[in-house]
Amino acid sequence: MLSERRLQVLRAIVQDYVGTEEPVGSKALTERHRLGVSPATVRNDMAALEEEGYIAQPHTSAGRIPTDKGYRLFVDKLAGVKPMTAPERRAIQNFLDGAVDLDDVVARTVRLLAQLTRQVAVVQYPSLTRSTVRHVELLSLAPARLMLVLITDTGRVEQRMVDCPAPFGETSLADLRARLNSRVAGRRFTDVPNLVEDLPEAFEAEDRGTVSTVLSTLLETLVEENEERLMIGGTANLTRFGHDFPLTIRPVLEALEEQVVLLKLLGEAKDPGVTVRIGHENAHEGLNSTSVVSVGYGSGGEAVAKLGVVGPTRMDYPGTMGAVRAVARYVGQILAES
Numbered sequence: 599m600l601s602e603r604r605l606q607v608l609r610a611i612v613q614d615y616v617g618t619e620e621p622v623g624s625k626a627l628t629e630r631h632r633l634g635v636s637p638a639t640v641r642n643d644m645a646a647l648e649e650e651g652y653i654a655q656p657h658t659s660a661g662r663i664p665t666d667k668g669y670r671l672f673v674d675k676l677a678g679v680k681p682m683t684a685p686e687r688r689a690i691q692n693f694l695d696g697a698v699d700l701d702d703v704v705a706r707t708v709r710l711l712a713q714l715t716r717q718v719a720v721v722q723y724p725s726l727t728r729s730t731v732r733h734v735e736l737l738s739l740a741p742a743r744l745m746l747v748l749i750t751d752t753g754r755v756e757q758r759m760v761d762c763p764a765p766f767g768e769t770s771l772a773d774l775r776a777r778l779n780s781r782v783a784g785r786r787f788t789d790v791p792n793l794v795e796d797l798p799e800a801f802e803a804e805d806r807g808t809v810s811t812v813l814s815t816l817l818e819t820l821v822e823e824n825e826e827r828l829m830i831g832g833t834a835n836l837t838r839f840g841h842d843f844p845l846t847i848r849p850v851l852e853a854l855e856e857q858v859v860l861l862k863l864l865g866e867a868k869d870p871g872v873t874v875r876i877g878h879e880n881a882h883e884g885l886n887s888t889s890v891v892s893v894g895y896g897s898g899g900e901a902v903a904k905l906g907v908v909g910p911t912r913m914d915y916p917g918t919m920g921a922v923r924a925v926a927r928y929v930g931q932i933l934a935e936s
Contacts, residue, residue: 600650600671606633607643608652609676612664616912619841621661666877666911669889673874673915680916682924686714694928700724700753704829707905707929712832714921717909720860720892723827724752724902724933731782731790736775736812741765746815750787752902752933760815763807770805774812787820826861830854835909842887842910849884854908859885864892864904872919877911887911891918895926897934905929 600608610631614622624640627633633640644662647653652668655661664672682690693710697703704721711719735747744760777800781793794813798806833854836847843850853859859882865873875890889911894901905926907918 600647600652603633603635604643604647605671605676606631607640608647608664608668609672611644611647611653611662612668612672612676615663616914619912621656621663623661626661664911666879669876669911669915670879673876677916677919679872679923680914680920682920687924690714690924690928694925694932697932699755703753703929703932707925708829708831711905711907711922711925712835714925715907715909715918716835716838717832717907717913717918718830718835718854719832719905719907720864721829721905722861722864722903723829724750724754724896725826729754729902730784730786733783734775734778734816736771736778738766738768738771744771744812746812746819748816748819751897756819758815758819760812762811764804766805766808770801770808774801774805774809778812778816790820791817826857828857828860830860832907839910839912842912850888850908853882853884856882863890863908864906872923873906874915874919889913889915891915891922893922893926895929895933897930902933 607627610627610633611622614620614626614630624637624644627640628635628637635643644653647668648655648662651665652671653662654665656663690710694703694706697706700723704723707721708719711717711721729750729752732749732751735749737745737747739745739759742762742765744762744766746758746760748754748756748758777797778794781797782790785793794816797813798809801809833851836850839847863875863880863882863885872891872893875892877889878886880886880888880890885908887910888908890906890908891913892904892906894904896902906922909918
């Protein structure tokens with residue numbers, strides 16, 4: 599275990615390196631921070647931190663920079679989440695409040711995160727497997743043609759045309775709408791197939807074919823929309839950090855193009871807390887020079903998806919964690935109210 603003083607020296611090195619982009623020397627540390635010890639003692643502490651792998655010396659400099667291990671300890675032990683200021687919180691709320699539908703919420707969230715953190719922002723659409731049905735609407739377009747509208751608790755709206763095997767009257771349509779909603783409204787999507795299985799039997803023989811067709815369309819919609827969707831923005835922000843990537847930015851950009859990689863990076867949505875993966879903790883080799891800060895968002899107390907940012911390991915972790923958490927909280931409120 600590192601002594602409290604050496605933890606303070608590590609914190610000072612991380613803060614200075616993130617702020618100045620320059621390797622940090624013992625003289626600068628004692629001048630900028632009230633460490634309460636001599637430069638010689640700080641040098642000894644830095645030597646111990648280097649020996650244990652928390653900091654390293656770039657070839658061209660007398661100063662030291664944090665390693666992945668050093669950043670990890672900083673995030674776990676030393677970094678509080680930096681709260682957003684009242685004007686920042688108002689700006690987030692005002693920007694997101696103008697959204698007109700779920701696509702707009704996600705698009706605005708990506709733009710906002712990229713602007714706040716000056717990193718690459720990634721937002722996962724709410725997953726239907728973790729969503730519940732708010733309402734199913736059935737509209738008659740012609741005697742044997744219906745429109746099915748599926749509305750989720752996360753604001754997703756799916757529309758499907760249904761060609762019926764026989765004309766379907768308004769009375770039967772109203773009956774089906776009422777029975778369907780009484781069974782599935784407020785229930786998880788994953789529960790829907792079992793909940794509607796015997797519904798055709800509640801109808802007259804001549805209407806059962808249409809009821810079965812409507813149910814098939816509903817269940818197909820769940821399967822079609824089950825795939826995870828992402829939106830990404832702010833990739834151009836990476837060009838500001840060219841010197842933070844050892845050789846080239848290209849592997850990072852290639853990794854960001856792979857949706858499967860990004861979904862793995864964000865992690866399981868059911869974990870609602872802020873997660874930070876640093877450098878080589880990211881399994882994809884192209885992202886070994888980056889850090890990923892992600893958090894779950896959703897309505898109520900449960901996360902239905904993740905959002906986060908990708909940037910270089912030389913990152914303002916307290917500020918980024920605070921921004922990601924604040925944005926997730928507002929997105930969750932919007933979904934709850936939509």
